[in-house]
Structures are given as structure tokens and as C-alpha cells.
């Protein structure tokens with residue numbers, strides 16, 4: 042009789058222990074979810090970008106607005122040419138590109154990136170991400186609120202044509218809130 046009662050108590054204790062462990066495990070899961078959902082609370086937000094240069098030169102974004110703070114741009118080049126990504130406050134860089142096109146047509150090299158106002162750099166001081174066809178890469182920067190343009194400013198001669206990627210459509214607007 043006495044032994045049976047002890048076993049019952051032991052069984053009850055084991056059951057309580059098991060419940061406590063289960064509760065603990067559930068608690069861990071909840072913590073994990075909070076960590077995953079942390080993009081709202083301060084972690085880097087990722088913007089996935091696809092670069093295309095078939096019928097149309099373009100950057101296709103999976104989101105067009107992000108919260109201010111760290112932003113990672115993940116660029117996948119689905120085109121046949123190399124592309125680059127620069128991030129800068131929205132502005133008209135048309136005149137700079139015209140100069141660059143004229144230079145390329147004259148067989149010269151001209152870098153215009155240093156003349157783009159507020160060009161955003163990453164922690165290493167890099168201002169661009171260059172990605173070969175079929176490859177992908179990331180670029181992490183810190184952005185304050187504002188309207189930004191993501192652009193590819195490559196100008197190159199293919200055959201007898203001088204192609205200015207940005208003017209062909211390789212640009213997109215990102216709102217940082």
C-alpha cells in the first residue's frame with residue numbers, strides 16, 4: 042500500500058517534470074520566433090533585387106519601402122552582362138550620364154560616381170556592388186529616411202551601340218521610412 046503511494050507520488054513528480062520541460066521547450070520556440078521577426082525591431086532588412094538586360098534593362102525589387110537603418114541589398118544578375126548597384130538619394134544624374142556616354146563614344150573612361158550627391162557607402166567604404174552574369178552578391182548599408190534611387194551606371198559599347206544601363210531603365214526607387 043505504502044509503496045504504491047510512493048510510486049504514485051513519483052509518477053506525479055515525473056509528470057510535472059515532463060510538463061515543465063515541455064513548457065520550457067515551448068518558451069524557447071517563442072523566443073526563436075521573436076528573433077526571426079526581429080526585422081521590425083532593428084535587424085537589417087533585406088531587399089532582393091534581380092537585374093535583367095533582355096528586352097529591357099531593369100532592376101526588379103521585392104519591396105519598394107523599408108524602415109530606416111541597416112539595409113542589405115541582395116542582387117542577383119539574371120542578365121547576360123555585368124551590372125553594378127549604386128545607392129544614392131534620388132536626384133537627376135542624367136547630365137552626368139550624358140557626359141559619360143560622350144566619353145565612352147570618344148573611347149575614353151570617365152568615372153562619375155564621385156559626383157553623385159550623397160552616394161551611400163558600406164562599412165568598408167565601398168559605394169558599389171558589381172555582379173557578373175549568373176552571380177549574386179550583397180551590399181549592406183545604413184540608410185536614413187528619404188527617397189533613394191538604386192542605379193546601375195555602366196556605360197559600354199556593344200557592337201556599334203553605346204548602352205547606358207541607367208537610361209535604358211536599370212534603376213529603381215526605394216523609400217526609406
Ligand SMILES: [Cu+2]
Pocket residue numbers: 123124125193194195206207211
Ligand atoms: Cu547594368
